[in-house]
Amino acid sequence: MQKPSQNCPLGPCIKLLSPAWTLEIIYYLREGTLRFGELRQALGKVSSKVLTTRLRELEKNRIVKRKVLPTNPPMVEYSLTDIGLELLPILDAFSKVSVKLQNEYGLFNKNEI
């Protein structure tokens, strides 16, 4: 969790997105609904505890919608809310910049980062 500075307008947004896995979660939900297990698998090596924590935070901040299906065993679907969708330009920017830094400047290649 990052510490925001005084007048920097990015503060709250940084605080929202800085916990581990947060941006990746939004990334993988960008195209639709995923179940808890699918999301967990997509992320790789996140623990279910941390993933749950993150999803609860995002749900509380109305970024992510949680839908429990009345099956047995229960299935839980996660998707982005309208507010969550508003975050996608940030993801786009990350994506575009990543590509550019890699292609034009060779960043992210060796062990630089």
Place this chain on the structure above:
Amino acid sequence: MQKPSQNCPLGPCIKLLSPAWTLEIIYYLREGTLRFGELRQALGKVSSKVLTTRLRELEKNRIVKRKVLPTNPPMVEYSLTDIGLELLPILDAFSKVSVKLQNEYGLFNKNEI
């Protein structure tokens, strides 16, 4: 520091920008050069140790340029490199999204975040 997931293309960029104060540093350098002390003051309550650490990392990754002026006592100026300037679209995205979430959805108002 965030843990990147497998196929998410944002991984390296996230890793680059996730340490505390990193985005704020870039934000305050966006319009030109700042001395160490000025940057420290702009950020608010960052310790000199952490700020130095962050600047060294950014310098190593060619995001930030460090220039020592031959004065006594020495002055050190920091500015964005060409690569650093490439990151500004990300900052723009943060900024625009922050405003939108605040104005249209009332996020970031109370203690929500």
Place this chain on the structure above:
DNA sequence: CGGAATCCCTAATGATACTG
């Protein structure tokens, strides 16, 4: 002024096991 060197310490993450 701009750090380097210490020491400290908590929040955040992770591993494991268990459950409705």
Place this chain on the structure above:
DNA sequence: CAGTATCATTAGGGATTCCG
């Protein structure tokens, strides 16, 4: 399946002091 509960860990950040 989708979590909770517990415990362990650690590394990231902070406070302080001192230096050229």
